[in-house]
Amino acid sequence: MEDPGAEAVDTLQSILGRETCLNIEGTGEPIVVSNQETEVMWPFHPIRVGRLDRNRVAHQVNKIEHRASEDPDGTASKEEPLLISDYVTAGAAEYLRQEGISYLDASGNCCIQSGSLFLFVQGQKPKSRGRRGSVRAFNSAGLKLIFVLLVQENLVNQTYRDLAGLVDISQGTVTYVMQDLKELGFVEERKKKRILRNKDDLMDRWATGYTERLRSKLSRGRFKFLSSRKATGWQSHLSNLWTTKWGGEPGADLLTGNFRPELLTLYTREDTSTVCRELEAAPDPEGSIEILDMFWDPVKLEKQNDTSESTIAHVPPLLIYADLVASADPRARRAAKTIWDQYLVEGET
Missing domain, CATH: 1.10.10.10 (Winged helix-like DNA-binding domain superfamily/Winged helix DNA-binding domain)
Structure with a gap:
């Protein structure tokens, strides 16, 4: 199978043409951009990813930040990270440029920057994926x-x-x-x-797919509290509902202890009327409560674990992460990174 990095490099070099002074080489690691006239070289560490859209790209930024936090002195590598993608959508490309992270896709679209180097190509159509x-x-x-x-x-x-x-x-x-x-x-x-x-x-692929193809199908709508007092102390509102758990922002607060939720996301297998009666809530498209179908059986799933988790009030960290990583709220992105680092990556084999 052809190396996706080499394919992307070859495509970009063909777009630049032979007349340019810039040369790009990358059949392995690192990928090196060089100016043949000045003999200046810029090495990049390739990070191979799949298709990058606006939802998935935040996760990749989190992973890059995770690597940097593990190497605060920069002693592990002097190479800038370079995301190698099948295709980078316009929204993802804008996000990466704002974050100052270099990318290159198989169609030759790129924004590669390091020191005095700034190489930008956009508008190339995605290649057929078969x-x-x-x-x-x-x-x-x-x-x-x-x-x-x-x-x-x-x-x-x-x-x-x-x-x-x-x-x-x-x-x-x-x-x-x-x-x-x-x-x-x-x-x-x-x-x-x-x-x-x-x-x-x-x-990574699951979180992207969940946001793009599943989450909207689970939504039962938005709701509001009928009493202002119910808007506080939300942590105790589901104590009588065994198959209803907090996700998203309230789940992040239960996990980290330092996130003040504005949108109360919950997943349930109960009837919507039962949940609303417990919460003292009513339908409202602008409400602060979001109810979604719980698509798994929590009782059966928890029986697979050595210890009982029936008292846990939140959904698994992976689902909380997926809820947060697609949010436009910078607070949610920071919380997503914390959850990724502490609950999803740590201890993984």
Whole structure:
């Protein structure tokens, strides 16, 4: 398989043409941009990612910041990071330029900057991705299954029938999702056991897919408190609802203890009327409460863990992260990075 970095470099060099003084080389690491007239060189550390849109790009920025925080003295590498993508959408490109992060996609679109270097190309159309561009594992049903696999890794060895029951999908769906995950390198079979691999990348793809293809289908709408006193002390409002849990901003506050939520997101398997009665809330498109369907069975999922989690008032950190990372609120992005670093990456094998 052709190295995506080499493909992107070749495409960009062809766009620049032979007449330019800039030369780009990158068949491995690092990718080097050089000025043949002045002999100045700018090395970049390639970070290979998939398609980058406005939702997914915040996650990549978080990962770059995570690497930098682990190497505060910059001793590990003097190379600037360079995101190598299948395609960078206009929204993602603008976001990266504002953050000062260099990128290059397979179509030659780029903003590469370091010191006196500033190389900018836009408007190149995405290349055809062929049949494998559409992976069924990341459709709505597949995203539900991947979620429980990421939350409880040991579930990867459950029967397909049991997995189907956890998220209310068919066994046939489980079959094709697992096959796709094997082909993509996320599931490995060894000695009749299945092992989850590349969890960092899988969480990344899941969070993007969840925002783009699943979350809107789960929404029951927005609501408001009928009494101003109910707008405070929200932490205790769901104590009588065993299959209702906080996500998004309130979930972030429960995890980190330092996030003041403005939008109260909750996931439930209860009837909407039951939740509204407990909250003393009513429908309002501008309300501060957001209710979504809980697409997994929390009781069955928690039974897979060695310790009971029935008293936990929030959804799993991965879902809280996905809710936050797509937000335009800078506070939410900072909270998402904290959750990624402390609850999703730390201790990962």
